[in-house]
Amino acid sequence: MTNMDIANPSEEHLMLREMVREWTQENVEPQAHEHDREEKFNLELLRSMGELGLLGISAPEAYGGAGLDAVACTIVHEELSASDPGFALAYLAHSMLFVNNLAYNGTEEQKARILPKVCSGEWIGAMAMSEPDAGTDVLGLSTNAVQQDDGTWLLNGRKMWITNGCIDEEGTPADVVWVYAKTGEDERGRVQMSTFLVEAGMPGYSVGQKIYDKTGMRASNTAELVFDDCIVPEANLVGEVGQSLLHMMGNLELERLTLAAMALGIGRRALDEMNRYATDRVAFKSPIREFGQIQRYIGESWAKYRAMRAYIYDTANNLTIGTSGQRLDSDGVKLFATTAAKEIADAAMQVMGGYGYVGEYHVERLWRDAKLLEIGGGTLESHQKNITRDLFKDGEAINR
Numbered sequence: 489m490t491n492m493d494i495a496n497p498s499e500e501h502l503m504l505r506e507m508v509r510e511w512t513q514e515n516v517e518p519q520a521h522e523h524d525r526e527e528k529f530n531l532e533l534l535r536s537m538g539e540l541g542l543l544g545i546s547a548p549e550a551y552g553g554a555g556l557d558a559v560a561c562t563i564v565h566e567e568l569s570a571s572d573p574g575f576a577l578a579y580l581a582h583s584m585l586f587v588n589n590l591a592y593n594g595t596e597e598q599k600a601r602i603l604p605k606v607c608s609g610e611w612i613g614a615m616a617m618s619e620p621d622a623g624t625d626v627l628g629l630s631t632n633a634v635q636q637d638d639g640t641w642l643l644n645g646r647k648m649w650i651t652n653g654c655i656d657e658e659g660t661p662a663d664v665v666w667v668y669a670k671t672g673e674d675e676r677g678r679v680q681m682s683t684f685l686v687e688a689g690m691p692g693y694s695v696g697q698k699i700y701d702k703t704g705m706r707a708s709n710t711a712e713l714v715f716d717d718c719i720v721p722e723a724n725l726v727g728e729v730g731q732s733l734l735h736m737m738g739n740l741e742l743e744r745l746t747l748a749a750m751a752l753g754i755g756r757r758a759l760d761e762m763n764r765y766a767t768d769r770v771a772f773k774s775p776i777r778e779f780g781q782i783q784r785y786i787g788e789s790w791a792k793y794r795a796m797r798a799y800i801y802d803t804a805n806n807l808t809i810g811t812s813g814q815r816l817d818s819d820g821v822k823l824f825a826t827t828a829a830k831e832i833a834d835a836a837m838q839v840m841g842g843y844g845y846v847g848e849y850h851v852e853r854l855w856r857d858a859k860l861l862e863i864g865g866g867t868l869e870s871h872q873k874n875i876t877r878d879l880f881k882d883g884e885a886i887n888r
């Protein structure tokens with residue numbers, strides 16, 4: 489077991505990492521600062537990832553995907569995020585929130601028709617769960633769907649904060665959206681949720697607004713979506729009526745792992761920037777890395793970075809895509825890594841003084857982007873709640 493690297497457990501994983509790192513250096517890094525500043529999403533760059541086989545990374549090869557595992561998904565998110573977390577978020581919304589969800593939960597007809605398009609980049613996908621008045625409280629949603637006599641569904645409501653909800657500055661909606669809607673109540677009076685595939689051009693589906701002036705993740709588009717008597721064909725209901733919670737639970741675990749992977753990319757890059765700066769910058773005739781207070785920033789950041797890397801890849805190696813039951817750690821890694829990334833970016837900014845505070849030196853962007861990871865895909869508080877609940881059910885997890 490010498491030279492075992494938990495983050496590159498096989499030769500294939502290492503090759504994937506090297507390929508994505510090189511591609512990111514050449515294609516993502518040069519555009520990151522400008523797209524953040526202009527709040528612009530690089531649609532063509534995302535589409536071009538289809539040629540690399542990365543848009544359908546976890547989807548079966550039979551539908552145009554790469555059929556890779558959770559470690560591979562983690563590697564790609566870490567590498568992209570080390571250059572441009574905003575772009576990485578758009579990639580995550582497409583490949584994890586839409587493509588992976590469809591690959592594991594869609595019907596045969598839906599997969600055969602839509603997966604090749606989203607795996608190639610011809611279509612861009614999004615996932616719409618959150619609403620203006622319901623986020624953490626998922627079952628508090630008010631978007632609803634009612635089946636008509638002809639079998640079609642009539643969808644009404646608004647979705648908020650949807651990454652890739654619009655794909656340009658003209659308000660063009662995503663080609664296809666995975667939408668959660670209320671379809672009634674079960675016999676015990678609990679909200680029943682169902683999942684619909686809404687495609688561009690369906691009557692009543694439009695973009696309400698692109699949301700501007702976000703703190704971070706400005707290179708990804710965030711939009712409000714409107715469904716106004718939107719007519720959805722019967723064939724676009726995913727699975728059975730009332731199955732959304734099953735879809736949501738399985739996919740959320742991979743979503744949280746890959747959001748944690750984005751935090752890892754941020755932490756790694758911020759540490760790298762502060763480490764180099766601390767050698768180059770001289771004050772009082774010494775490189776600043778010789779000062780004890782600077783050493784504390786670097787030393788603590790290294791330990792946090794290594795701890796998050798180990799926990800994230802340990803979780804990735806044990807996560808089977810398409811199943812649920814690994815929430816304790818998918819919540820655990822996101823809870824730990826997102827705050828660690830924010831703290832490392834903050835330390836980097838402090839070490840870099842005035843330079844750290846301006847865009848050209850990257851870390852202020854990483855610092856702003858890191859904050860979203862404590863909110864999106866589940867807030868810190870929701871992870872604390874889930875972990876405490878799961879440890880009540882299975883306290884033995886602590887001693888295993």
Ligand SMILES: Cc1cc2nc3c(=O)[nH]c(=O)nc-3n(C[C@H](O)[C@H](O)[C@H](O)COP(=O)(O)OP(=O)(O)OC[C@H]3O[C@@H](n4cnc5c(N)ncnc54)[C@H](O)[C@@H]3O)c2cc1C
Nearest residue numbers: 615616617618622623624649650651863864865866867869
């Ligand atoms: C840039 C961006 C991109 C996003 N992309 C998407 C996307 O693609 N698709 C999508 O569906 N959503 C997306 N979201 C939405 C995101 O997932 C939600 O913002 C998040 O789930 C929190 O919901 P909320 O904003 O409604 O806050 P709320 O749920 O209203 O929470 C407000 C505060 O109350 C706390 N709180 C709530 N309930 C409890 C409780 N029971 N116990 C303790 N504290 C509680 C929360 O932790 C939080 O601190 C995105 C958000 C942003 C900002």
